[in-house]
Amino acid sequence: MHHKIIAIAWKDITTTFKDRDAVAYLVALPIVLSAIVGLAFGTGGDVSIDPVPVAVVNQDQGVTLPGGETLSLGETLERAFVPSGDPAQDEPFAAIHDLTDGTAYADADRAREEIADGDLAALITIGGADFTANALSGDAPGTVDILYDSGRSIGPSVVRSIVSAITNGMNSVILAQRLGPAALAEIGATVGADEAAIASAAAELGAAATSIAAAAPIRLEQVDLQGKTRSFDALQYFAPSMAILFMTFAMGASATAIRLERERWTLQRILTTPTPRWAFMGGKLLGMYGTGLAQMILLIVATTLVARLMGRQNSLWGTDGLAIALLVLAVVFAATSLGLLIAALSRTAEQANTYSSIAALVLGMLGGSFVPIENLPGVLSWLPKLTLNYWGIRGFYDVATGEAALAGVSTHLLALAVIGVVLFVASLWRFSRRQEL
Amino acid sequence: MTPTTTPIIELRGLGKQFNPPDGVIAVKDVSFSIMQGEIFSLLGPNGAGKTTTIGMISGLLAPTAGDVIVGGHSVTRESLAVRRLIGVVPQELALYPTLSARQNLAFFGKMYGLGGRELKRRIGEVLEFTELTDRADDPIEQYSGGMKRRVNIGIGLLHRPQVLFLDEPTVAIDPQSRRNILDAVKALNAEGITVLYTTHYMEEAQELSHRVGIIDHGQIIALGTQDELTRTVGEQDTLALKVPDATPELVSALGRLPGVSACVRADGEDGELHVLADEGRRALPDAIRLINEAGLSLQAVEVREPTLEAVFLHLTGRGLRD
Numbered sequence: 001m002h003h004k005i006i007a008i009a010w011k012d013i014t015t016t017f018k019d020r021d022a023v024a025y026l027v028a029l030p031i032v033l034s035a036i037v038g039l040a041f042g043t044g045g046d047v048s049i050d051p052v053p054v055a056v057v058n059q060d061q062g063v064t065l066p067g068g069e070t071l072s073l074g075e076t077l078e079r080a081f082v083p084s085g086d087p088a089q090d091e092p093f094a095a096i097h098d099l100t101d102g103t104a105y106a107d108a109d110r111a112r113e114e115i116a117d118g119d120l121a122a123l124i125t126i127g128g129a130d131f132t133a134n135a136l137s138g139d140a141p142g143t144v145d146i147l148y149d150s151g152r153s154i155g156p157s158v159v160r161s162i163v164s165a166i167t168n169g170m171n172s173v174i175l176a177q178r179l180g181p182a183a184l185a186e187i188g189a190t191v192g193a194d195e196a197a198i199a200s201a202a203a204e205l206g207a208a209a210t211s212i213a214a215a216a217p218i219r220l221e222q223v224d225l226q227g228k229t230r231s232f233d234a235l236q237y238f239a240p241s242m243a244i245l246f247m248t249f250a251m252g253a254s255a256t257a258i259r260l261e262r263e264r265w266t267l268q269r270i271l272t273t274p275t276p277r278w279a280f281m282g283g284k285l286l287g288m289y290g291t292g293l294a295q296m297i298l299l300i301v302a303t304t305l306v307a308r309l310m311g312r313q314n315s316l317w318g319t320d321g322l323a324i325a326l327l328v329l330a331v332v333f334a335a336t337s338l339g340l341l342i343a344a345l346s347r348t349a350e351q352a353n354t355y356s357s358i359a360a361l362v363l364g365m366l367g368g369s370f371v372p373i374e375n376l377p378g379v380l381s382w383l384p385k386l387t388l389n390y391w392g393i394r395g396f397y398d399v400a401t402g403e404a405a406l407a408g409v410s411t412h413l414l415a416l417a418v419i420g421v422v423l424f425v426a427s428l429w430r431f432s433r434r435q436e437l
Numbered sequence: 438m439t440p441t442t443t444p445i446i447e448l449r450g451l452g453k454q455f456n457p458p459d460g461v462i463a464v465k466d467v468s469f470s471i472m473q474g475e476i477f478s479l480l481g482p483n484g485a486g487k488t489t490t491i492g493m494i495s496g497l498l499a500p501t502a503g504d505v506i507v508g509g510h511s512v513t514r515e516s517l518a519v520r521r522l523i524g525v526v527p528q529e530l531a532l533y534p535t536l537s538a539r540q541n542l543a544f545f546g547k548m549y550g551l552g553g554r555e556l557k558r559r560i561g562e563v564l565e566f567t568e569l570t571d572r573a574d575d576p577i578e579q580y581s582g583g584m585k586r587r588v589n590i591g592i593g594l595l596h597r598p599q600v601l602f603l604d605e606p607t608v609a610i611d612p613q614s615r616r617n618i619l620d621a622v623k624a625l626n627a628e629g630i631t632v633l634y635t636t637h638y639m640e641e642a643q644e645l646s647h648r649v650g651i652i653d654h655g656q657i658i659a660l661g662t663q664d665e666l667t668r669t670v671g672e673q674d675t676l677a678l679k680v681p682d683a684t685p686e687l688v689s690a691l692g693r694l695p696g697v698s699a700c701v702r703a704d705g706e707d708g709e710l711h712v713l714a715d716e717g718r719r720a721l722p723d724a725i726r727l728i729n730e731a732g733l734s735l736q737a738v739e740v741r742e743p744t745l746e747a748v749f750l751h752l753t754g755r756g757l758r759d
Binding site for chain 1: 495496497517520521523525527529530531532533535536544545547548549550552592596
């Protein structure tokens with residue numbers, strides 16, 4: 001009987017891949033869409049979002065230190081966003097300069113207008129000529145205002161987090177500087193040191209603290225920035241998104257084909273041969289699974305090649321072959337079960353076609369195939385987790401970015417297997433209730 | 438081939454009701470046997486129950502009453518054994534349109550359990566028999582209606598069945614293709630294949646069959662050889678009158694003439710009316726008078742010997758294609 005099952009499966013797979021329209025739709029289109037997304041967001045994986053345009057109005061005059069040097073915390077903050085042109089000065093801020101496109105503005109009003117027009121994401125105003133003096137003396141807090149357009153999602157939050165990290169760093173250094181000399185004098189008095197020695201030590205401590213104030217906060221933030229915002233790689237996200245989305249379309253087409261077999265009477269004809277119903281169903285299932293598998297493999301190979309042609313250096317789908325293979329098997333299983341359920345729920349090929357389009361689009365939207373879904377509000381937050389798209393995309397993305405190896409995607413694999421089994425059992429139940437295929 | 442007296446198919450009180458207990462009864466208590474080597478036609482109008490009967494004999498539909506024995510095997514209990522003996526040619530063109538004739542034959546050949554050289558050889562023979570060798574590798578969707586019909590039949594022959602079921606195989610095809618199919622059926626029967634043929638074309642049943650079963654409203658209303666059946670009509674003749682634009686009133690009035698048992702329109706022939714009369718020649722003057730009174734013209738008259746259609750008319754008062 002296995003010869004017949006294989007013959008039915010092979011007929012379905014070859015029929016699908018011989019159909020030029022189907023190949024264009026199921027393989028070529030997702031490759032093209034992935035390539036477009038790649039081109040739109042950049043393919044290198046270094047910087048995947050446009051630099052955030054930000055204006056800095058720095059009113060701080062700074063203070064003159066006992067050694068004659070000028071210290072301006074405002075200028076330090078300004079340099080974090082606006083490159084000075086001096087490589088030595090700019091180096092600590094290189095990561096922020098990649099992310100942002102900062103310009104020094106003298107006129108805050110003009111900056112406000114540009115924010116309103118959407119040309120700028122945020123305006124940082126470092127308040128008053130006495131910003132550094134106030135901050136160091138503790139007489140009054142130095143204030144940094146951030147003005148932004150809440151309609152922009154990513155830009156202002158990037159700016160806010162950078163400014164907040166820098167000011168936090170400054171605050172801790174300033175506190176150390178304020179408390180340091182006093183503590184030193186107290187210790188000096190206790191041990192009997194002369195005032196000149198204490199003053200000299202305090203000045204050295206102050207200078208050291210100042211240099212730390214310029215560098216330390218930036219280093220602190222670089223880790224965060226690289227870990228979160230900078231490494232979002234659109235192509236690594238959208239290649240599996242498109243592949244899974246179009247595979248769910250392919251499974252819908254297979255569901256339609258099962259209904260078509262009845263409408264064209266080829267199913268009835270098969271059932272007049274010595275071929276039992278279960279063998280027919282087994283063949284169709286194997287054919288669906290084989291079609292999905294072939295489609296995923298083709299898409300993985302093709303998108304990898306396209307990404308290479310577009311100049312990408314690092315691997316698009318990652319290097320953990322076993323994890324990728326298991327994710328492919330699991331995601332195709334879940335999609336096959338989905339196709340089977342659609343066939344079980346439909347009475348005609350037309351109905352199967354409609355149901356499958358709706359299912360593919362809704363699952364694609366909820367599961368993040370079109371846009372990355374991070375947080376849906378309230379009760380809706382668990383919805384994406386019911387979709388095979390969500391687990392498939394996350395699994396492939398985590399493997400591709402190197403954030404997870406096989407062990408790291410075990411939850412994804414389990415979730416896909418559970419979705420597959422639930423849909424499969426539901427379709428068998430439905431078929432048995434209808435007493436027909 | 439001369440039929441034997443050994444039954445190869447036996448229908449025993451066969452019945453089918455869809456969606457019982459209130460659904461339509463499509464076939465009711467049908468019993469008859471088909472002998473080995475016979476061409477048996479099931480003749481009846483559309484919706485009479487022919488396809489449902491074939492569906493049950495071939496194991497596609499489960500009977501709600503009775504059973505069918507094919508080659509000694511019960512359809513309800515030994516369905517797979519029955520399917521090995523039969524070849525089914527459905528009324529629908531049950532083909533994969535994007536595949537070629539050869540690929541369709543190969544696929545269904547595998548479903549019949551054929552493989553390897555045997556399958557290849559049988560595909561070659563069937564292509565030759567259906568005269569499709571030259572176009573064997575073209576997709577079916579590029580074939581004419583007649584060619585598709587031939588592939589449809591060819592698939593049913595792949596595994597050399599003992600019995601071939603042909604369900605209305607000449608529907609919607611040109612006269613030449615129809616002629617080819619009728620000749621092919623005779624040729625297959627000459628090779629020893631028993632044929633169960635359903636049709637609503639009286640001429641086909643008359644030309645092909647050793648015996649005919651007439652089915653109407655799911656029941657067999659007459660069964661026998663053509664001679665046996667026409668004898669049931671007695672001495673009645675069929676009066677064929679060509680009256681273009683005949684009105685329903687005229688058809689009805691002709692049917693009420695003395696010595697006339699029924700009058701129907703003949704299907705497919707423009708304006709032809711068939712009047713079943715005890716003595717055709719006697720009824721003719723009255724018929725002509727009625728036609729004249731209706732202001733219509735009688736273009737041709739023919740008195741015919743009893744046919745199967747006359748039998749159906751005699752038994753039901755309706756034409757086969759009403």
